[in-house]
Amino acid sequence: MVGYEPDLDIYRNKDWKKIWGDFLKEGNEGKGSALSVPSIRPFNSPSADSSNRDIIPYHLRKITTDDYKGCLTTPLIQVFSVCVSLNIDVGKPCEVYGSIRSFEGSRPRFHFYHRGPEDSETVDKDGTLTLSLIGPHGGAVIPFLDNSLDFRLRDRVQGVDFINSKLELDPVTDDSYDTLLRRDVPGRLGVAHVYYAVFQLAHYATVQVTVTKNDDDSSCPATDIYGSIVAGYANGNRYCRADEDLKFLETRLFDKKSHQPLRVMLGTPIMLSRDVVVVPAYSTLTMEVNLWDSNHGKIAGKTLNFPAHMIGHDPVQIRTQYGCVEVFVHWRHAYLYLYNDRFMDDSDRGESSNDLHEMQKKPRVIYDQQLSSSFIPRDDSCLELLPDNGLASIEVNYRAIDDSDFRMVLFLRDPIGNLEVSRGSFGWHSGSLEAYMPWYSKRLCSVVRGDDGYAAVHYEIFSDASEACLEVRLLAEGHHDRPINLYGSLFGLYSGYNYSTSYDKKYYRSRLFDRARDRFVKQNVGSEIELMKSFVVVPCNASLIIEASLCVLSTDDVEVPIRGQHEFEIDLSNTVSKFIQGEYYKIEICVKFRDQMDRGL
Structure with a gap:
């Protein structure tokens, strides 16, 4: 079975108020695999004049050659320029030469500057110089890999170091994406000003x-x-x-x-x-x-x-x-330069391909196909309101598609401003999944543009996976006849998978429940918590981990936390229940792993 675990994000400009549309999923009929969507985010360029556009019900439209094709993306770093300025007390002309090189940990990657003393550059009369950068040739700098820029610049006139230092480019924080950044690197004779950006979907x-x-x-x-x-x-x-x-x-x-x-x-x-x-x-x-x-x-x-x-x-x-x-x-x-969080040479590609074919010979768990054509409700009373920062998460609960061939079709718009967020599709077939390098178990993101915005789908494709069906109940000590106020989060993640970066935590965990303190829900003790999604695709080489960070808010604003996590190994024969205990309250998590036969097919 091929499992798909996506996170869908939509972007819109600050004037948009509401959004609706269709999210369609297509696969080969009569076969099985699994797909589930945790969330969605919105943004992008304002339209020219969209007031005269014909509004066609998007669930009635067909994909045409005019629709946008999805782009496979990943976070990347672009170094634009490096400017150097002399210290006030230098008082002498400088001729700069040397090197600026990027590293991933201790491994050198790309030269951004490389000049000998015979090819030095003269600092202007005003004491500044924009260096003539080179590279990176043949690739791009990928964040989260302990990136740094190593400065080895010298002054040919005085024969001394101009700057001999290292600039750390990681870690990348949420507020540093998609904006021009400047970092200063001080040295003996002056300072280097590095202008760069970390583009999240690039x-x-x-x-x-x-x-x-x-x-x-x-x-x-x-x-x-x-x-x-x-x-x-x-x-x-x-x-x-x-x-x-x-x-x-x-x-x-x-x-x-x-x-x-x-x-x-x-x-x-x-x-x-x-x-x-x-x-x-x-x-x-x-x-x-x-x-x-x-x-x-x-x-x-x-x-x-x-x-x-x-x-x-x-x-x-x-x-x-x-x-x-x-x-x-x-x-x-x-x-194409990465495989399992490390760089892959030709021998790695051969070994990984052999491992993949051996794994595919083993018995697989197969699931049926269940499509979801309702992405965001089309009833005006249920339109999704977007916050002022232009970023929203919209949860969709759906399950299974077949085999290794599938396509996602997105039609998303803001009906109030008559703006189009996303119109197009992306897909995979078995040939592309195994071409050049196997794409299984990699954290992928596809962007589908519209005339006025775009949607980003974060997902993983598993060559062998099961489907976990979830129920979570709130329990308490003693008798409670009134609803209580509940907020916090529940996430699903996988054992053996790395969630060390904020990017991975934000987009590659399954968001099951997520409520801020001012958006608490009324919850009856003993009843099932309404989850954003009740199915999670789990790769067969991992276990499902449920991570809870919940709070019960009392009538006098006292917070009673329920925090912890439990791991659930794949077991097709039993429903497993585990508890996370708070001081007065606890939650019961029930997990049932299912295959096609369990669903009566």
Whole structure:
């Protein structure tokens, strides 16, 4: 059985008030596997004029070629620039050289700066210098892996260290996502200001630029090129706290002055100083291309737009009287570099593939298919209200799909503002799950855009899994004839799985119950607590852990906590009950693992 455990998030802009739509799930009929959704979050770009849009009931629509295709994403770090400034008391000119290198723990990864003394850069008269960065070539920096930037900068004039220090990029906090960050690294002669961002839902683009001449031009096959190629984002102001910070939210891929042009062979890629740009999956990559040829003058002056999408490439040509500048953007996903929280070489890929095939030969637990077409109620009285920060979690309780082929179709909108949050789909089939590297048991996230927003689905796919059916009851000592006020949280997670980061805790645990103190529920003692979802997919190589952090609020505002956790091993033959005890109250957790035959099929 293939199990899917997703967390669905929707984003909207601050003017949206309510949201509704359909969440559809499709699989092969007559077979079995498992899927359950814990939650949803909303945000993104405001629409142009949506007042004249036809409102079509989304549950009646069909997927078309105009709908958005889902993008597989992961959190990624983009280093935009590093500026150095001299200490006031230095009093001498400086010529900087050396290296800036990223590390994951003790393992070196990418060079961001690498110059010898013969290629040093001179600090400006005002005492500042923006370093000419390089890289990262062939990949992107993934957070949560003990990342750091190692500065080994020297001054060629005085022959001393300029900065010899390390900047830790982890841990990443919730409030540091999707915003321009600045960190200062002090040194002996000055300070380095590092501008970077951690994009939570991202993949990356590899850029390639070539210059060709007209067919009838029989001149030299090489030419001298200068100018700039600068990458940015169409919605860059949403990542900055102030408009004046927009200038730091750009990545310079090519920057040559007229007196130092680059010799380029026509028809071959230009040697860019940087060729990788991290792009949020809901954004558009912009490329400002301004190039001159030393002999023919300006050959390109245009801003290009590349909407982020799944793996593939986008070629765009800028034609001039002299010839053509062609820009290729290749979209990639960072998970191709990871396997089970570590980097994977060719031998690892072979071993993991063999392990997967051996595991698939074993007996499997199979489940039936149960679709849920009701994602958010379409009754106006039940529309989902979104908070002012634009982030909401919407719970959906559904269960099983079949085999390793499935598709999620999302139609989500704000009916009051007539704004479209998400319109499109994403899916997997057995071939893609096992192509190049197995995607099973990896924490995945797919983003499906709309014209005015996007939805993010966090999920895992298991090659062998069971389904846990849950019931939780509130019990107390003595007799209680009045309802009590209950708030707090109940989460489901897996033994042997890492939940060390805030990202993992927030999006890869099953949220069963989650109420703030001011949103308590009235609960009768002895009755079943109404859960957000009552089914959890559990991989067969793990146990289910239920983690409780509840509070009973008395009439005089005294809090009585019920905290603890219990582990439930997969047992298809029995219903297991365990208790978490508080001072006066306790909860009983009943778990029944079920297969297809237990459901009478």
